Amino acid sequence: xxxxxxxxxxxxxxxxxxxxxxxxxxxxxxxxxxxxxxxxxxxxxxxxxxxxxxxxxxxxxxxxxxxxxxxxxxxxxxxxxxxxxxxxxxxxxxxxxxxxxxxxxxxxxxxxxxxxxxxxxxxxxxxxxxxxxxxxxxxxxxxxxxxxxxxxxxxxxxxxxxxxxxxxxxxxxxxxxxxxxxxxxxxxxxxxxxxxxxxxxxxxxxxxxxxxxxxxxxxxxxxxxxxxxxxxxxxxxxxxxxxxxxxxxxxxxxxxxxxxxxxxxxxxxxxxxxxxxxxxxxxxxxxxxxxxxxxxxxxxxxxxxxxxxxxxxxxxxxxxxxxxxxxxxx
Ligand code: SF4
Numbered sequence: 001x002x003x004x005x006x007x008x009x010x011x012x013x014x015x016x017x018x019x020x021x022x023x024x025x026x027x028x029x030x031x032x033x034x035x036x037x038x039x040x041x042x043x044x045x046x047x048x049x050x051x052x053x054x055x056x057x058x059x060x061x062x063x064x065x066x067x068x069x070x071x072x073x074x075x076x077x078x079x080x081x082x083x084x085x086x087x088x089x090x091x092x093x094x095x096x097x098x099x100x101x102x103x104x105x106x107x108x109x110x111x112x113x114x115x116x117x118x119x120x121x122x123x124x125x126x127x128x129x130x131x132x133x134x135x136x137x138x139x140x141x142x143x144x145x146x147x148x149x150x151x152x153x154x155x156x157x158x159x160x161x162x163x164x165x166x167x168x169x170x171x172x173x174x175x176x177x178x179x180x181x182x183x184x185x186x187x188x189x190x191x192x193x194x195x196x197x198x199x200x201x202x203x204x205x206x207x208x209x210x211x212x213x214x215x216x217x218x219x220x221x222x223x224x225x226x227x228x229x230x231x232x233x234x235x236x237x238x239x240x241x242x243x244x245x246x247x248x249x250x251x252x253x254x255x256x257x258x259x260x261x262x263x264x265x266x267x268x269x270x271x272x273x274x275x276x277x278x279x280x281x282x283x284x285x286x287x288x289x290x291x292x293x294x295x296x297x298x299x300x301x302x303x304x305x306x307x308x309x310x311x312x313x314x315x316x317x318x319x320x321x322x323x324x325x326x327x328x329x330x
Pocket of ligand 1: 235236237238252253254255256257285288289290292293294296
């Protein structure tokens with residue numbers, strides 16, 4: 001569902017140049033870093049890059065996403081990274097992608113035995129989590145190719161006690177999935193109804209104790225349901241985040257932003273706060289954020305939380321009335 005594997009990877013920063021990127025003042029208050037691919041286990045010296053990230057003065061959280069195909073390579077790096085994180089008091093989270101059971105996952109990934117490889121990695125992380133990370137989850141992207149098999153995956157995950165999270169496959173400029181949208185998106189065809197029902201099911205069954213996740217599923221359901229889709233979720237990138245690519249280019253976000261400049265040419269602060277970039281940033285927020293359903297988290301607006309809690313209250317009330325009615329019918 002993306003083109004990253006076909007994109008030009010020449011001239012990427014080595015660990016020493018990456019170190020100079022990390023020394024930029026723009027990053028001095030960064031508390032949380034996500035390393036996304038492509039595939040992190042394809043970087044032989046991933047730990048060298050992580051060491052530079054861990055030098056950030058305010059860093060508190062680090063997370064990586066992997067397809068889990070290269071179990072030994074990934075977990076060797078993870079155990080080393082986890083040791084470094086523990087020394088620095090930084091929490092380390094690993095997410096492994098799983099888009100279906102058996103053949104469904106193989107088909108989505110276009111790789112033979114992808115399911116066996118990914119689940120073998122997941123099982124090892126669960127078995128020996130103390131060696132690899134503070135927390136983990138399994139990420140499923142909902143697309144045309146797995147929309148009819150999500151209940152099967154959800155049942156499988158429950159049976160295996162996998163902490164699985166679902167997100168909607170969307171257009172993302174950084175990985176050029178916007179060029180493939182007709183191949184995978186459930187948003188523009190009849191599958192939208194099935195996706196809406198699935199996210200409503202996940203919203204309904206997620207416990208109140210997991211309020212953040214419940215809100216996320218409700219927000220995706222709500223977005224799919226509306227004729228003019230509207231975002232309820234907050235987004236750190238909209239408020240204060242930044243995306244850095246492997247050549248030092250900066251973006252206000254990975255999903256919709258164009259490159260705003262390169263750390264090879266200018267300082268991060270000069271790029272981020274350049275007046276014409278700030279104007280571009282405002283137009284991005286105005287034109288794109290309200291209709292974006294990337295599942296980034298952030299502080300939601302009070303009016304959007306009210307939509308969520310109102311629906312929660314009405315659903316509960318409807319169920320109570322229904323049960324009351326049943327009682328009278330007995
Ligand atoms: S809401 Fe979407 S478009 Fe806006 S900053 Fe966040 S990810 Fe980017």
